[in-house]
Amino acid sequence: MLATLVRHPFHKPGWGYEEKYDGYRILAYKQGSRVTLLSRNAKDRTQMFSSVAQMVAALPHQTLLLDGEVVAFDSRNVSRFQLLQERKSEPSYAVFDCLYVNGKDLRSHPLTRRRTALEQAAGAGGEASRLLLAQRLASNGLAAYRVAQRKGCEGVVAKDTSSPYIEGRSTKWAKFKVHQEEEFVIGGYTAPAGSREYFGALLLGAYDDQKQLRYVGKVGTGFTRETLAQLARKFRPLVRSRPPFIDPPREKDVTYLAPRRVAQIAFQEWTADQKLRQPVFLGLRDDKRPEEVILPNMK
Numbered sequence: 149m150l151a152t153l154v155r156h157p158f159h160k161p162g163w164g165y166e167e168k169y170d171g172y173r174i175l176a177y178k179q180g181s182r183v184t185l186l187s188r189n190a191k192d193r194t195q196m197f198s199s200v201a202q203m204v205a206a207l208p209h210q211t212l213l214l215d216g217e218v219v220a221f222d223s224r225n226v227s228r229f230q231l232l233q234e235r236k237s238e239p240s241y242a243v244f245d246c247l248y249v250n251g252k253d254l255r256s257h258p259l260t261r262r263r264t265a266l267e268q269a270a271g272a273g274g275e276a277s278r279l280l281l282a283q284r285l286a287s288n289g290l291a292a293y294r295v296a297q298r299k300g301c302e303g304v305v306a307k308d309t310s311s312p313y314i315e316g317r318s319t320k321w322a323k324f325k326v327h328q329e330e331e332f333v334i335g336g337y338t339a340p341a342g343s344r345e346y347f348g349a350l351l352l353g354a355y356d357d358q359k360q361l362r363y364v365g366k367v368g369t370g371f372t373r374e375t376l377a378q379l380a381r382k383f384r385p386l387v388r389s390r391p392p393f394i395d396p397p398r399e400k401d402v403t404y405l406a407p408r409r410v411a412q413i414a415f416q417e418w419t420a421d422q423k424l425r426q427p428v429f430l431g432l433r434d435d436k437r438p439e440e441v442i443l444p445n446m447k
Contacts, residue, residue: 149318151305152317152323153322157289158290162308163289163307163309165285165289165304165306166282166306167242168304168305168323170219171220171227173187173216174200174216174217176200176241188435200279203278203279204279207279209249211248211250214246214247214266215244216244218239219240219241240280244266244282244305245313246262246266247262249269254313259307259310259311285304301327303325303327307320328415329414329415331413332410332413333354333361333411335363335391335404335407336402337351346377349366350379352364352366352413360394362422364423367427367428371429383405386406388405390404409432410436413428414428418444
């Protein structure tokens, strides 16, 4: 179940407001002692997050299906995607839904019932576990937004507590962001300058409602030398002669790429001509297909 992005925070009676985590969306399947972790695009992440799989395996339920976000926290206990990518912090699993428990399918039940089952299941992990319940910020959506601002969270996820679990994008779950952070398709790069090696900046895009890749700006910060080298190796087989963008930038010394890689980008805001202001590269994402990267005003 995916949340719909909304422009402004709101409050509605009968809705709950949770912290929006900045990590990898993961479904955890438990059958007996065997656990499988799957990403939102059905990639197996069991080995990648083996410590999370072990925590889920230790839960006493015979069968279980949890939905949540694998995250890494900074010193202020705020999730940061970059920390997870760089393996600089032990991953935690923030769970926010329980779809199946001990032979019973809960997807048609309201969120209030599923949350109760979740609390019973995840609570068995113990206080010292990195398996934790998604934090509810406040009972009022506007107050929850202010809490997220003070804490420095990415945003808030609002959920209709009477709704069943619906696969796909739903208006019964909404998200409003505190910090601007999105995924964008990498369509090329500029030549390096000065002491920079491999490339200068990445050219970014997102798809419009005609399924055409639109250029949204370039990002040249957030890279280490090691990251530059790793990305350059990944880009080599993707080099092409023609731009993938319908509206390519007027840049010199550009190498265009087939639009196969997706980057997580933090930025300050969108400009009037729909370009990114002060973008920073956070990492690559392989849990989202490029075709899913849609311009925010068209989501």
